[in-house]
Amino acid sequence: MISETEYKKRRETLAEQLKNNSLSVLFSAVQQIRSNDTEYVFRQNSNFYYMTGFKEDNATLVFLKKKGKTKTILFVQKKDKLKELWTGKRLGVKQSKKRFLIDKVYAQEDFETKLKEYMQGITSINYDFNSYTDKAKVLHAYAKDMLSYANLAKPIEQMRLYKSPTEIALIRKAIAITKEAHHRAMHMSKKCNYEYELQAEIEYVFKKNAALSDAYTSIVAGGNNANTLHYIDNNKPLHHGDLILIDAGCEYNYYASDITRSIPTSGKFTQAQKELYEMVLEVELAIIKMIQPNIKRTQLQKKSEELLCAGMVKLGILKGDVKKLLKKQKHKKYYPHGIGHWMGIDVHDQAPYKDENGKELLLQSGMVMTIEPGVYIEKDDTNVPLKYRGIGIRIEDDILVTDEGHENLSQGIAKTINEIEKYA
Numbered sequence: 367m368i369s370e371t372e373y374k375k376r377r378e379t380l381a382e383q384l385k386n387n388s389l390s391v392l393f394s395a396v397q398q399i400r401s402n403d404t405e406y407v408f409r410q411n412s413n414f415y416y417m418t419g420f421k422e423d424n425a426t427l428v429f430l431k432k433k434g435k436t437k438t439i440l441f442v443q444k445k446d447k448l449k450e451l452w453t454g455k456r457l458g459v460k461q462s463k464k465r466f467l468i469d470k471v472y473a474q475e476d477f478e479t480k481l482k483e484y485m486q487g488i489t490s491i492n493y494d495f496n497s498y499t500d501k502a503k504v505l506h507a508y509a510k511d512m513l514s515y516a517n518l519a520k521p522i523e524q525m526r527l528y529k530s531p532t533e534i535a536l537i538r539k540a541i542a543i544t545k546e547a548h549h550r551a552m553h554m555s556k557k558c559n560y561e562y563e564l565q566a567e568i569e570y571v572f573k574k575n576a577a578l579s580d581a582y583t584s585i586v587a588g589g590n591n592a593n594t595l596h597y598i599d600n601n602k603p604l605h606h607g608d609l610i611l612i613d614a615g616c617e618y619n620y621y622a623s624d625i626t627r628s629i630p631t632s633g634k635f636t637q638a639q640k641e642l643y644e645m646v647l648e649v650e651l652a653i654i655k656m657i658q659p660n661i662k663r664t665q666l667q668k669k670s671e672e673l674l675c676a677g678m679v680k681l682g683i684l685k686g687d688v689k690k691l692l693k694k695q696k697h698k699k700y701y702p703h704g705i706g707h708w709m710g711i712d713v714h715d716q717a718p719y720k721d722e723n724g725k726e727l728l729l730q731s732g733m734v735m736t737i738e739p740g741v742y743i744e745k746d747d748t749n750v751p752l753k754y755r756g757i758g759i760r761i762e763d764d765i766l767v768t769d770e771g772h773e774n775l776s777q778g779i780a781k782t783i784n785e786i787e788k789y790a
């Protein structure tokens with residue numbers, strides 16, 4: 367668990383970067399209606415959660431910086447016996463004061479009155495531009511009259527890039543649960559007749575282990591469906607002899623995992639599947655090996671494209687000179703996506719890969735990035751040897767950058783052909 371002291375330190379780190387005479391505001395997520403009077407499961411806004419650890423809706427965090435000193439203020443839902451009977455206990459003002467190491471706590475109802483008070487002498491406003499709450503609109507009206515206003519998400523994104531030991535521990539826990547889920551899928555694939563059956567086996571493991579949600583909608587794609595990159599229908603029959611691409615990861619206490627494995631329906635890879643799989647696996651391992659401080663994501667991207675292109679030439683999927691094919695981007699038909707992305711509270715942590723000046727970020731110790739090369743061959747692609755058609759393979763792990771180089775946090779999840787076949 368992340369301590370109140372750690373949350374306080376994060377707020378202090380953010381406060382240091384704020385301008386004098388500034389007001390900065392973070393809003394909680396807003397409960398969304400699913401239909402009529404039913405609601406979606408509530409999930410806290412990631413930036414708000416990162417700064418508070420508070421999981422309730424209808425909350426607002428304010429940083430008021432004057433004369434070099436920052437006051438933090440939290441607005442929360444008042445206790446309300448009737449509402450709590452229906453939707454559960456609220457922390458309320460009193461308990462919030464006790465729990466959070468925040469200077470002042472008020473009821474949400476007081477927000478607009480207090481805001482007017484805080485605005486005295488303020489020359490700049492910051493808030494998360496991705497927040498679409500009614501309160502954000504009130505703030506935006508003020509912001510328009512300001513000398514300056516800026517996106518508060520920007521400095522928070524940068525902080526979130528570097529994971530603390532407690533955050534890494536939570537990511538490890540998420541991955542440990544996801545590992546069990548993928549191993550169960552490998553074991554159950556022969557017994558499942560539909561993609562959704564396998565999805566249920568995976569998500570059963572998530573829930574059973576207190577990962578109350580997936581970090582993103584699971585992809586369970588049999589055969590040619592794997593060639594639709596964000597296939598989430600998961601409603602087709604599984605055919606004996608096909609591969610199944612499973613991209614699934616749980617969220618544990620607000621931390622994501624993101625793992626892809628490609629496994630055989632029958633428990634055994636065919637010769638053609640083996641050839642393609644070994645090629646992608648070799649590339650995945652080579653790229654992971656490159657990860658160390660001061661390397662750029664584009665270097666990993668470029669290398670993955672070179673290796674996959676060369677591999678596809680070797681297998682006869684692409685024909686010609688590797689350098690020329692790369693120059694003409696021919697490989698992109700079969701490998702159209704990025705090599706990986708930041709991961710943390712969000713499965714795709716939102717920090718950009720370049721700074722404001724367009725300069726690319728260097729990987730540094732404490733960052734977590736996925737590595738996920740893939741090859742996708744449509745079933746009706748007559749340019750490719752028949753035996754490879756209708757196969758889509760992606761292999762994805764979650765990598766922590768360390769001082770020494772890297773640690774593959776998902777190292778323990780079966781990945782070689784031998785390991786996967788053993789689970790069947």
Ligand SMILES: [Mn+2]
Nearest residue numbers: 624736738762
């Ligand atoms: Mn991913």
